[in-house]
Amino acid sequence: MAIAAALLSACKKQTNKDEERLIKKTKLQIENGLLSPEALWAFGRIGGVEVSPDGKKILYRVSYYSIKENKSNSELFVMNSDGSDRKQITRTAVHESAAKWMSDSKHLAFLSSESGSKQLWVMKYDGSKRRQISDIEGGMLDFRFSPDESKLLYIADVKYGEYTADRYPDLPQTSGIIVNDLMYKHWDEWTATVPHPFVAEMKDGKLKNIHDILEGEPYESPMKPFGGIEQLAWSPDSKTIAYTCRKKTGKEYSLSTNSDIYFYNVETRETCNKTEGMMGYDQNPVFSPDGKWLAWESMERDGYEADKNRLFVMNIESDAKSEISKDFDQNAEALRWTADSKSIYFVSCRDAVTQIYRADIENAHITKITSGVQDYASVIPSGEKLIAVRHSMSKPDEIYSVDPQTGEAKELSFENKELLEQIEMGKVEARLIKTTDNKDMLTWVVYPPNFDPSKKYPALLYCQGGPQSTVSQFWSYRWNLQLMAANGYIVVAPNRRGLPGFGQEWLEQISGDYGGQNMKDYLAAIDALAKESYVDEQRLGCVGASYGGFSVFWLAGHHNKRFKAFIAHDGMFNLEQQYLETEEMWFVNWDLGGPYWDKSNKIAQRSYANSPHLFVDKWDTPILVIHGEKDYRILASQGMAAFNAAVLRGVPAELLIFPDENHWVLKPQNGILWQRTFYKWLDKWLKK
Numbered sequence: 001m002a003i004a005a006a007l008l009s010a011c012k013k014q015t016n017k018d019e020e021r022l023i024k025k026t027k028l029q030i031e032n033g034l035l036s037p038e039a040l041w042a043f044g045r046i047g048g049v050e051v052s053p054d055g056k057k058i059l060y061r062v063s064y065y066s067i068k069e070n071k072s073n074s075e076l077f078v079m080n081s082d083g084s085d086r087k088q089i090t091r092t093a094v095h096e097s098a099a100k101w102m103s104d105s106k107h108l109a110f111l112s113s114e115s116g117s118k119q120l121w122v123m124k125y126d127g128s129k130r131r132q133i134s135d136i137e138g139g140m141l142d143f144r145f146s147p148d149e150s151k152l153l154y155i156a157d158v159k160y161g162e163y164t165a166d167r168y169p170d171l172p173q174t175s176g177i178i179v180n181d182l183m184y185k186h187w188d189e190w191t192a193t194v195p196h197p198f199v200a201e202m203k204d205g206k207l208k209n210i211h212d213i214l215e216g217e218p219y220e221s222p223m224k225p226f227g228g229i230e231q232l233a234w235s236p237d238s239k240t241i242a243y244t245c246r247k248k249t250g251k252e253y254s255l256s257t258n259s260d261i262y263f264y265n266v267e268t269r270e271t272c273n274k275t276e277g278m279m280g281y282d283q284n285p286v287f288s289p290d291g292k293w294l295a296w297e298s299m300e301r302d303g304y305e306a307d308k309n310r311l312f313v314m315n316i317e318s319d320a321k322s323e324i325s326k327d328f329d330q331n332a333e334a335l336r337w338t339a340d341s342k343s344i345y346f347v348s349c350r351d352a353v354t355q356i357y358r359a360d361i362e363n364a365h366i367t368k369i370t371s372g373v374q375d376y377a378s379v380i381p382s383g384e385k386l387i388a389v390r391h392s393m394s395k396p397d398e399i400y401s402v403d404p405q406t407g408e409a410k411e412l413s414f415e416n417k418e419l420l421e422q423i424e425m426g427k428v429e430a431r432l433i434k435t436t437d438n439k440d441m442l443t444w445v446v447y448p449p450n451f452d453p454s455k456k457y458p459a460l461l462y463c464q465g466g467p468q469s470t471v472s473q474f475w476s477y478r479w480n481l482q483l484m485a486a487n488g489y490i491v492v493a494p495n496r497r498g499l500p501g502f503g504q505e506w507l508e509q510i511s512g513d514y515g516g517q518n519m520k521d522y523l524a525a526i527d528a529l530a531k532e533s534y535v536d537e538q539r540l541g542c543v544g545a546s547y548g549g550f551s552v553f554w555l556a557g558h559h560n561k562r563f564k565a566f567i568a569h570d571g572m573f574n575l576e577q578q579y580l581e582t583e584e585m586w587f588v589n590w591d592l593g594g595p596y597w598d599k600s601n602k603i604a605q606r607s608y609a610n611s612p613h614l615f616v617d618k619w620d621t622p623i624l625v626i627h628g629e630k631d632y633r634i635l636a637s638q639g640m641a642a643f644n645a646a647v648l649r650g651v652p653a654e655l656l657i658f659p660d661e662n663h664w665v666l667k668p669q670n671g672i673l674w675q676r677t678f679y680k681w682l683d684k685w686l687k688k
Helices: 018-026 250-255 417-421 481-486 504-508 517-530 547-556 575-581 585-591 602-609 612-618 636-649 668-686
Strands: 045-051 057-066 071-080 096-101 107-112 119-124 142-145 151-159 193-203 206-212 232-234 240-245 260-265 271-273 282-287 293-298 310-315 321-323 333-337 343-350 353-360 365-368 375-382 385-392 395-402 409-411 428-434 440-446 457-463 490-494 535-545 565-569 623-628 653-658
Touching: 045 096, 045 375, 045 385, 045 395, 057 096, 071 096, 096 142, 107 142, 142 232, 151 232, 193 240, 232 282, 240 282, 250 585, 260 282, 282 333, 293 333, 310 343, 333 375, 343 375, 428 517, 440 481, 440 517, 457 481, 457 517, 457 547, 457 668, 481 490, 490 517, 517 535, 517 547, 535 547, 535 668, 547 565, 547 612, 565 668, 575 602, 575 636, 612 636, 623 636, 623 668, 636 653, 653 668
Parallel strands: 353 375, 457 490, 457 535, 535 565, 565 623, 623 653
Antiparallel strands: 045 057, 057 071, 096 107, 107 119, 142 151, 151 193, 193 206, 232 240, 240 260, 260 271, 282 293, 293 310, 310 321, 333 343, 343 353, 353 365, 375 385, 385 395, 395 409, 428 440, 440 490
16 A cells, blocks of 8 residues: 655655554544645655556556655555556655666666666566666666667756856856856756767666767757657667757747757667658657657647647658648647557547547547546556546546546556545536637636535636646646635636637637737636625635736736735736746747837737736735746746835735745645645635
């Protein structure tokens, strides 16, 4: 039985402490049977699901968080493919990650920081005979064995550009960074390294003849900040590596999303661009088992990071390419070939839920496999069934077996069963609300547990970030809608203009119209719910992060006294400043229309005319501002400026600043502080 080691300090020792863990876990008290911040951080977080080559076993990772120790730990688990005989196979105080099956289905390879940096280890699937087989300076980020296991492909960071100490060796302790081009920062780091793919031969259990595939090239592969080993693939004959790369640096990199799929011949060390002329993101290549096809995810337009994610395939012999999803007005993600190389399974969001689909290559026919109110995050074909990971607003990730004929799903992992049994979740309802232009907008409404329609409740308008990120059945460890409901709020989460899952026209309307129709959509949603007898229209709040934070700042100057409290996290406040402060220039060029100094550009001028900082004179409602100082996407100066403006205007305001957090809040104690501050602010102004 997997036990939430986040609650225990005893898990540090590599001994079997299951009985002690179980005793301690059963003492966990959930106040009034409701979800709390502390309980939220106690959930085990499943990841890294892999099916053994013989299809008989499932390997996965569970991450646990300790609030007391303010850190996480990851352990590995193995179970039979029917969910039986579930065993924890690692018990260490260090992270085990990136675990993968070896071809014999009896051994595992994985990364562990036991010796300091992350190195490659192997062991039997029961956790025995554990041994280290790599000693790479600086460690590895991830890896993949070639199908014949004679070679290893791995990712490691390499130095990028000239360091200050290179120029001035007599100043080795200086912290100054000399900059002469763009992309000197990215999301949450100063750009000092980039990831490169390396290939090595495996001989006698050791790595030999290590070679940097991008040797001498200042490019990154996989692509930061979100790319991983899924952006590289081995051909079935172990002779070719397909890798994703955007071969640009500096200003050129900041202006373009044009990445390509490259083939690298391991024997000749020659590289060939297989998607040259395809101008948007091309990434995540997957070879068919028979080696005749390559599938990948492709966006058409350069500079548009939220373009339709198309399913493309290429005949490797002829280089002929075709779009399988041409008549499919949805994204295709997390691609997986069937064993016969005739079909591809993938996941896609439609109507605010994410399901599993199958695409048949010969006729480009796409079949929906699953249904229901949940989000599937990944899928792996395994014999006559599918192994998938899914979640909902009421349940974190768990592993399921899915019948590909009926779509029927059976839970296998039950990682959080004990915690979930102690918690009463609120009802989640899908409602269609008419927008101001007479469109039907799907809006999720989450009710407090033990909801009583004869009472009146305060309500929160949830504003999504992105701006083109889905409001589907997501489970979040910060923006958790069930936690908001557990605190006594009715949560209103509209799929406003600019969100995927409702076709490209709905998605793309938002670009260049930040203060336009999507803001009307927000107000239409909260106005519709405010009319319900169980909603107190005098106690409405509005919350959101990133673009959702921008939405809060904008609505603060346009809400006509609807709301009594605002919370904005990592939001854009001054769009002119944002244009020059952010790092991925393709984003602001596409979504804002271009630079603010281009007076002839009507789209850009409309964007900047709707900057929230221009409407501070209309702010009259208490506002909490939250920001991380390591957020280089939207700098903390945006949040500080908004807070300062509110104080100078005499508006009740509070600022929560995290010097050590980025666009997210990742440390357990910071996460708890975030939640406590969040609900204390709402309760102060909405529960008087």
